[in-house]
Each structure stands twice: as C-alpha cells, then as structure tokens.
Amino acid sequence: MAAPVKCSYCPSTAGVRTYTTQWPRQERMCRGCASTYFRAARKRAVETLSEEYGDASDAALWAQCHIIAWWLSEPDPDVRAVGAVLLVQATRYHREFGDRAWRVFPSARDRGRQRGHATRSAAYETVHVPYDVPWLRRLYGDRCLYCGVASEHIDHVQPLALGGADAPWNVAPACKSCNLSKGKKALAAWLPGRLLSVHAERARAQWAEWTAA
Numbered sequence: 001m002a003a004p005v006k007c008s009y010c011p012s013t014a015g016v017r018t019y020t021t022q023w024p025r026q027e028r029m030c031r032g033c034a035s036t037y038f039r040a041a042r043k044r045a046v047e048t049l050s051e052e053y054g055d056a057s058d059a060a061l062w063a064q065c066h067i068i069a070w071w072l073s074e075p076d077p078d079v080r081a082v083g084a085v086l087l088v089q090a091t092r093y094h095r096e097f098g099d100r101a102w103r104v105f106p107s108a109r110d111r112g113r114q115r116g117h118a119t120r121s122a123a124y125e126t127v128h129v130p131y132d133v134p135w136l137r138r139l140y141g142d143r144c145l146y147c148g149v150a151s152e153h154i155d156h157v158q159p160l161a162l163g164g165a166d167a168p169w170n171v172a173p174a175c176k177s178c179n180l181s182k183g184k185k186a187l188a189a190w191l192p193g194r195l196l197s198v199h200a201e202r203a204r205a206q207w208a209e210w211t212a213a
Ligand SMILES: [Zn+2]
Pocket: 007, 008, 009, 010, 011, 012, 029, 030, 031, 032, 033, 034
C-alpha cells in the first residue's frame, strides 16, 4: 500500500488534495492549510488589483465616462438601460472592491479567463485596466447582463475588435448563448434583435433592479 500523502505545510495526511496554487504550479495541501493559503492569496490579489487600479485611475475614469456617455446617448431605450446598469455597477465595483472582494473566490476557469482577456486586449491594443472576474460575477449575481439567465461567460460590452476596453466598466457576465450570438457586434446593432428571442421583460426587470439597488 502506498504511504499516505502528506500536506506540504503541516504533518496532516487527512483530506490532502492537489491544488493549483500559482498557475501552473501545483501543491498538496490539507483542507485547513488550503483554506489559509487561498484566503491569504486572495487578499494579496485584491490589494494588488486595488493598487493597479489606483495607478490607472485618471485614464480609467476618462474612458469610463466617455463610453458610458456614448451608451446613454443611444436612441434605443434598452441600450440606454444597459448603459445605466454598467455605470451603476462600475461605481459599485470600485466602492466595495477593497473591503469585500477578497471574500469571493475565483473558479479555476475564471482565473484562466482573466489571463486570456489580458492577452487578447493587448493583441487588439485597447485600453486595459485590471479587473476581477469573481467580483464582477458577484455584483451581477452571476446572471447574464442581457437576458438575466445564469451566466457562464464574461462579455466585452463594446467588443475588443471595435476598440472596446478590457476594463471593469466594459465587461459583464453573459450567458453563453448571448455571448456567442453577439460576437463582434456593437451593442446597439445586436440588443434590439436579441430581445425578440429572449425573455425581454425579465431582462428589463433585471436592469431596473440593478440600477435601483
Ligand atoms: Zn496542512
């Protein structure tokens, strides 16, 4: 029989599993050590993101106002409603991030997704302001910005291909179906048609709830 596997941080052999710590590095830890490790790592990550955001804040604020002003000037009331949601959520994102975001843990999939976004925005040469996917998901209750069902993807509301920023005010959770159907289309060119094939009243009720809270 193989010797029981020991935790890398304590003598325990109970419930030891392999975790991806600093991707791609993996370590064996017991539940207690894993919990301590990931809480501390998450706190550090949130602090680093807060500092990076502070460094980028002037450019970020300008870009944020610019894009949201544009959405709010669109003639379609549903497009304006989505712009208003982004404005409110971006404000909430920054107001509560430092104090609350460390309690929300990223899934392995979201960690991979965030690395992928940074690479893609560099390829498109668009504005990149670091943001936190798990915190975004929490703000939206993990629901799709466009139709209100459970979200799986993260969408750039103004696509990177059209110069959209990879930044907190231009990203939101989206269901796979909305994300794939939107593709590289501008919000105003896609949303009115999309609302004909989803539960539009549920989507509008969701926007009203997000902007009221
Ligand atoms: Zn341990």
